[in-house]
Amino acid sequence: MEIRQMATAFLINDDKVLMMKKARSKLFDFEFWGGIGGHLEYDELNFPMKASYREIEEETGIKKSDIINFKLKYILIENSSGEIRQQYVYFGETKRMNFISSDEGELYWIHKNELMNLHTSKIIKFTIEHYLENPNLEDILVGTITANHDLTPLLQWVTTKETVNF
Numbered sequence: 001m002e003i004r005q006m007a008t009a010f011l012i013n014d015d016k017v018l019m020m021k022k023a024r025s026k027l028f029d030f031e032f033w034g035g036i037g038g039h040l041e042y043d044e045l046n047f048p049m050k051a052s053y054r055e056i057e058e059e060t061g062i063k064k065s066d067i068i069n070f071k072l073k074y075i076l077i078e079n080s081s082g083e084i085r086q087q088y089v090y091f092g093e094t095k096r097m098n099f100i101s102s103d104e105g106e107l108y109w110i111h112k113n114e115l116m117n118l119h120t121s122k123i124i125k126f127t128i129e130h131y132l133e134n135p136n137l138e139d140i141l142v143g144t145i146t147a148n149h150d151l152t153p154l155l156q157w158v159t160t161k162e163t164v165n166f
Contacts, residue, residue, distance in 0.1 A: 002083040005045060007052035008037035009090045010128070011060075011067065013097055015112050018060065022105035033118040035089070036060055038104070048072070048088035060107060061100035067092045073131060075142045076123050089127055091135075126155035 011018040019033050037055045044051035049072065053064045070092030078085050099107050110118065115128050123145055130141070139159045146156045 004083050004085050005040040005048070006037060006085065006087045007040060007048045007055060007090065008035040008087055009052045009056050009092065010035045011056070011062065011092055011094045013094055013109065016109040017112060017115060018099070018107060019110045019118065020059070020102065020105040020107055031119065033120050034124055049090065052088065052090050059102045059104050062094060062096055066096045067094050069093050072140055074127050075140065076127060077142065077144045078123055091131060122153050123155065130157065
């Protein structure tokens with residue numbers, strides 16, 4: 001089994017979040033939405049924030065100096081397509097609204113009220129929903145997809161203080 005490490009960022013400008021719409025990926029053969037990010041390079045394996053800043057600049061043209069309050073908020077772990085995926089999810093703020101075109105997908109500023117209507121992966125949908133309900137939470141949460149007795153997907157969050165089912 002392979003391990004894939006990724007970094008994803010959600011940049012916020014007032015009530016809008018910069019999101020990327022992709023036509024398809026290795027996992028999905030349909031249009032879906034996500035944050036800005038990608039796989040960690042070999043020299044970034046111990047430095048996911050470095051990877052996140054690199055991905056932001058490559059995919060948007062927004063530089064590290066344009067971003068404030070950039071913090072690791074979530075570490076997501078899932079077994080997907082025969083690999084363990086570990087994703088570091090950052091949230092930060094920027095006043096810069098303009099961005100460059102990306103070969104990775106189309107970029108859009110989406111109002112926070114519309115985020116839950118976008119077609120995202122389940123783990124990202126749960127993460128965005130949790131963040132919107134807890135934007136000032138200081139703990140880093142570790143989450144993984146589980147299912148209840150009816151096989152309904154849910155995300156189990158773990159902090160240093162408690163375990164929370166969402």
